[in-house]
Amino acid sequence: MSGGNREIDALIDVLARLPGLGPRSARRAVLHMIRRREALMSPLARTMAHVAETARECTRCGNISTAETCPVCADPARSTGEICVVEDVADLWAMERGGAFAGRYHVLGGTLSALDAVGPEDLGIPKLVARVREEEISEVILALNATVDGQTTAHYIAEALADTGARLTSLAQGVPIGGELDYLDDGTIQAALAARKAF
């Protein structure tokens, strides 16, 4: 019971369970929206309803957009013969914000996990192999997270793609731009030292 009433409390409860929010930020967000209900809350509700109706996974790469084929796959200029494999749509969006990659993507939607019974089919790895052959892909960039599960999955994909003839690469590991050595974990420092380059 917040002192508002049942509908406002219900709205706060749902928002508070979204990732990245908590009860306090949900309450602040709801009060902020109610104060701007015509300029902000009603349009936001309409946009949300519209996105909820139209958002879908791209049938080719697994990206999420409001079109059947996502903007990346729909752009003929991005048919570069390169596919970047990512775990998650959020990773794809992060790569796009960087703006450094001109090719297309393949979203796995997770990593292989015996514990959670996630197998290659669940991640669309057979589909990735088929795409590499059909789209005449010359390079597959494995941009999986530098975790144990991510790297296990990367190795499995590398084996599955071994006889396609595509070159396999992975993101460089090292010191982040602007990163301070003192704040880095030991593994990153070791990786950065092992991959040192001429100055």
Add this chain to the structure above:
Amino acid sequence: MSGGNREIDALIDVLARLPGLGPRSARRAVLHMIRRREALMSPLARTMAHVAETARECTRCGNISTAETCPVCADPARSTGEICVVEDVADLWAMERGGAFAGRYHVLGGTLSALDAVGPEDLGIPKLVARVREEEISEVILALNATVDGQTTAHYIAEALADTGARLTSLAQGVPIGGELDYLDDGTIQAALAARKAF
């Protein structure tokens, strides 16, 4: 450009500007919602649209609810002769969560501020004085924030209510429950020491 498309980007942009959220949590929240679009996103959009249409300020106390008279003012059991004056609806909701106050509220909607040209009328202070007389209020609890603006406003209200006969009180200041002295600011320690009580 997130890699999604214009509508999804617009939704993320609006959410990212809500208090308590940022671009990263907005992106995570939107992806989470899109993955549960039928079970979560569509109902949430409907609830938001409904609250946006029906939410309003209580004509008596300034609380926000979806009824013309808020649940606190509508409850006859809360006619205790006590009014708690708070700066903001969020403060009212915080008091209600505590559940320690059985009376009614008066929401100022801010504090007096010469800089921002906020005067007594903007805060409904004349309306508060009228309520204290009409509702035969015996005690007004000034639960304003312990900031300079909050305390200035409290003093102004105390003067305005001086000849109503209502008893004026304010929240006790001291060490928060579970608080550690080492983490408290000097002002709080001084206030707690000055208001020390027999053990």
